Amino acid sequence: MRIVVCMKQTFDTEAKIALTADGLIDSTGVTLVVDPYSEFAVEKGIQFKEKFGGEVVIVCIGDTQAETAIRQCMAMGADRAVIVTDPAMDGSDQSATARVLAKAVISQEPDIILGGFKSVDSGSAQVMLRLAEILNLPHVNVVTNIEIGEGKAIATRELDDGVELVEVSLPAIFTAQQGLAEPRYPSVKGIMQAKKKELKRLTLADLDIDPTSVGPANAKVKIHGLTLPAPRKGGRIIGGEIPEATADLVKALRDEAKVI
Ligand SMILES: Cc1cc2nc3c(=O)[nH]c(=O)nc-3n(C[C@H](O)[C@H](O)[C@H](O)COP(=O)(O)OP(=O)(O)OC[C@H]3O[C@@H](n4cnc5c(N)ncnc54)[C@H](O)[C@@H]3O)c2cc1C
Structure with a gap:
């Protein structure tokens, strides 16, 4: 079974967020980590590999800093990774992110695709949904359990007053809610092995994507401003x-x- 996990690198949830003079998030000195919702998905993917065999492939769009997060996923047990790094992605919105992810993900011929239902920073909860739409694949969001059967899977979604069980054919996309899996701490052996695992670096050209089709000029969503919560x-x-x-x-x- 080939399990592809879409992983985003984000700010540490403990980081104190400040805004720059022009109203953007000031990333100076902020520690970057694996997005916690992506991390639930990575852990679930590794658990599937341990149960059914196969491999876990991390797919990430990010700059070279994101390679640290990828190595962490590899230290947990992911087998290899694909990272798309391209300056043309600066200022791209979730729509462009999903379009680029779609090409990178499908090139891996996945049996199952996992990701977070939202990220902890921009947290739009759009990317995996858009990915499913582009790839024309079944999608179940905010899941807390996935049972794999012959060519199908049954996912559990927690609702306000109960649970919903959803059956889909595979390949399908599932997005993790907290509780899907408890991420493991990488072992020392895992950390050493991670350094040697395959990390394929791609640009938009490698995916046959026109760089002028992404970026701020093509954003369907525009951020008008960010404000910090009022002090308590x-x-x-x-x-x-x-x-x-x-x-x-x-x-x-x-x-x-x-x-x-
Ligand atoms: C107008 C605009 C300009 C932007 N400019 C920039 C910019 O210059 N630089 C920048 O870094 N961000 C930029 N962003 C934010 C960037 O588009 C989003 O971070 C990205 O699209 C993911 O959105 P999200 O975190 O809201 O995803 P969500 O949908 O909340 O994330 C859910 C899940 O999708 C998957 N996922 C999301 N993003 C990625 C990724 N990159 N790689 C792999 N998996 C992923 C993960 O599994 C994640 O848990 C911009 C956004 C907008 C709207």
């Missing part, structure tokens, strides 16, 4: 004797916080 207000200590303090607390929760 400090807490308030409700003093006094327990009966009065309890009444004051209930009043504050009901009238001010409006949570009860």
Whole structure:
């Protein structure tokens, strides 16, 4: 079974986000990591390989920094990777990302395609859906389990008040929700092996994609601005004797916080 996992590199979720003077995210000094939702997908892919045999191929669009994230996936157990790096991708939106991913993914002749349902940075939850549309493949999003059968799979989606089981024929695309799989820590042996695994570097030309068809000029989505959340207000200590303090607390929760 060939399992292709689309992996994006993102900011560390612990990173303190600041904006530049022109309103963009300031990436200076920010640690980059494997997008956590992509990482659930990588782990699930490795578990499938361990159960059914085959290989896990990571596909990533990113610059050379993203190679660190790819090596981490390899250290976890992914077998090889394809990275598409091209300056023409700067300023590309999710539509272009999906179009480029589609070419890279399909060139691997996958039996199953996994990714995150959203990323933790721009988090548009669009890329894998668009990928499914372009490749004309079945797609189940926000899954917490996948059972593979003969030429088909049954995926579990968690709903607000229950679960939904969805059956699709393979190949198909599944996007990971938290809970699909608990990512393993790479072993020292895995880290050493990762250094020698195949990393194929492609440009848009290698995928027969016209560089002028991507980039800001072709973006279907335009970001008009980013703002940081308002700073949190400090807490308030409700003093006094327990009966009065309890009444004051209930009043504050009901009238001010409006949570009860
Ligand atoms: C107008 C505009 C300009 C932009 N300019 C830039 C730019 O210059 N540089 C830049 O880095 N980003 C840029 N972005 C953001 C970039 O388009 C998105 O990061 C990218 O398309 C993924 O979108 P997302 O994180 O919202 O994906 P989501 O749909 O939230 O991601 C879901 C899953 O899709 C897969 N996936 C997403 N992106 C990739 C990827 N690159 N490789 C492999 N798998 C992936 C992963 O499995 C991920 O977990 C721009 C976006 C817009 C709208």
